[in-house]
Amino acid sequence: MEPVKIGKWPIKIPIIQGGMGVGISWDGLAGAVSINGGLGVISSVGTGYYQFPKFAGKLINGRPNDENFCSSEALKEIFKNARKKCGDAPLATNIMHALTDFKAGVISACEAGTNIIISGAGLATSLPEYTKDYPDVALVPIISSAQAAKIFCKKWSKSYSRLPDAFIVEGPKSGGHQGFAFEDCEKPEYQLEAIIPEILEEVAKWGEIPVFAAGGIWDKADIDKFIEMGCVGVQMGTRFIATHECDAPEYYKQLLIASNENDIVLGESPVGLPSRRLYTNLHKLMAREKAPKIACISNCVSACKHGEGAKKVKYCIADRLADAIMDKRETGLYFTGTNGYRVNEIISVHELLQKLTQGE
Numbered sequence: 001m002e003p004v005k006i007g008k009w010p011i012k013i014p015i016i017q018g019g020m021g022v023g024i025s026w027d028g029l030a031g032a033v034s035i036n037g038g039l040g041v042i043s044s045v046g047t048g049y050y051q052f053p054k055f056a057g058k059l060i061n062g063r064p065n066d067e068n069f070c071s072s073e074a075l076k077e078i079f080k081n082a083r084k085k086c087g088d089a090p091l092a093t094n095i096m097h098a099l100t101d102f103k104a105g106v107i108s109a110c111e112a113g114t115n116i117i118i119s120g121a122g123l124a125t126s127l128p129e130y131t132k133d134y135p136d137v138a139l140v141p142i143i144s145s146a147q148a149a150k151i152f153c154k155k156w157s158k159s160y161s162r163l164p165d166a167f168i169v170e171g172p173k174s175g176g177h178q179g180f181a182f183e184d185c186e187k188p189e190y191q192l193e194a195i196i197p198e199i200l201e202e203v204a205k206w207g208e209i210p211v212f213a214a215g216g217i218w219d220k221a222d223i224d225k226f227i228e229m230g231c232v233g234v235q236m237g238t239r240f241i242a243t244h245e246c247d248a249p250e251y252y253k254q255l256l257i258a259s260n261e262n263d264i265v266l267g268e269s270p271v272g273l274p275s276r277r278l279y280t281n282l283h284k285l286m287a288r289e290k291a292p293k294i295a296c297i298s299n300c301v302s303a304c305k306h307g308e309g310a311k312k313v314k315y316c317i318a319d320r321l322a323d324a325i326m327d328k329r330e331t332g333l334y335f336t337g338t339n340g341y342r343v344n345e346i347i348s349v350h351e352l353l354q355k356l357t358q359g360e
């Protein structure tokens with residue numbers, strides 16, 4: 001595997017650790033990945049829960065209110081603590097375009113010292129406008145179609161005289177939210193192997209933009225396969241949860257170890273996209289109409305329209321993802337990719353990167 005550059009930032013091992021919110025990839029995981037040569041990605045969502053309740057402000061029902069759900073101060077603290085682990089090694093921030101205050105999140109990440117911004121869950125076509133005071137910050141959209149690649153390249157070259165510094169192509173085996181309709185997630189024509197060639201073809205028309213593959217990538221053989229197809233590297237999420245350094249509580253990691261293939265399901269989400277998760281007690285509560293009440297304290301994603309979307313799907317995504325990291329096991333929502341059931345041990349980030357680069 002060859003080192004790559006994203007904008008001006010050299011990455012020794014072409015493996016990006018996917019941003020995982022709420023609270024799964026903060027300083028512990030991202031700092032460890034970056035110091036070991038991969039690209040560590042800090043998740044910007046729900047930072048009001050970092051070192052709870054230090055950055056949560058005035059609590060409502062025991063939770064940070066909408067002003068503090070994504071706390072800029074907490075994000076800066078996460079960066080400070082990650083830098084203690086990885087020094088000057090490149091660090092990225094994952095900021096979902098679907099967030100109610102996407103722009104504020106981007107500016108906070110730049111102020112916190114991010115080197116790269118990775119953005120999915122919608123098309124962040126105005127991203128360069130928000131980072132114009134930070135020209136060194138590389139910008140990486142997550143996409144799932146050639147059409148999306150074209151939209152970014154066309155708009156950014158026309159409006160901002162620049163192109164994305166890389167693309168991440170995410171297929172429908174990934175953990176969390178999918179860039180596909182529910183019924184399309186299983187179709188052969190939307191699988192990563194099928195969409196990569198047409199996306200590479202589109203991207204090549206615009207210049208030399210590195211492309212990373214994501215979703216369902218498990219081992220070195222998978223990585224080699226996508227590099228042979230023309231990608232420069234990969235982004236992986238689920239496998240990084242099962243590391244000692246991952247910020248998720250121990251119970252989350254043990255749930256993955258205990259899981260079977262049948263425990264991993266797609267479900268509806270207030271974001272309006274299907275999301276992949278473990279079938280846990282929360283789902284049993286929802287089936288019996290006994291899920292926790294929806295109060296919309298965090299006003300997290302615009303598509304939910306202040307709790308309307310949550311009511312339709314019977315749960316609040318901010319509260320339930322936060323419960324997972326607060327170790328509220330009965331009501332937590334636990335995202336995983338299709339490969340979650342293959343996790344059978346917890347190892348260090350260093351060991352994982354060794355396995356991924358040198359084989360098992």
Ligand SMILES: Cc1cc2nc3c(=O)[nH]c(=O)nc-3n(C[C@H](O)[C@H](O)[C@H](O)COP(=O)(O)O)c2cc1C
Binds near residue numbers: 094170239
């Ligand atoms: C627990 C969890 C949380 C995630 N949260 C986010 C997120 O906040 N933003 C995002 O763009 N992707 C998110 N993802 C997707 C990952 O960044 C990554 O792209 C994906 O999981 C790759 O597929 P894999 O898990 O099969 O390796 C999440 C994935 C998981 C498993």
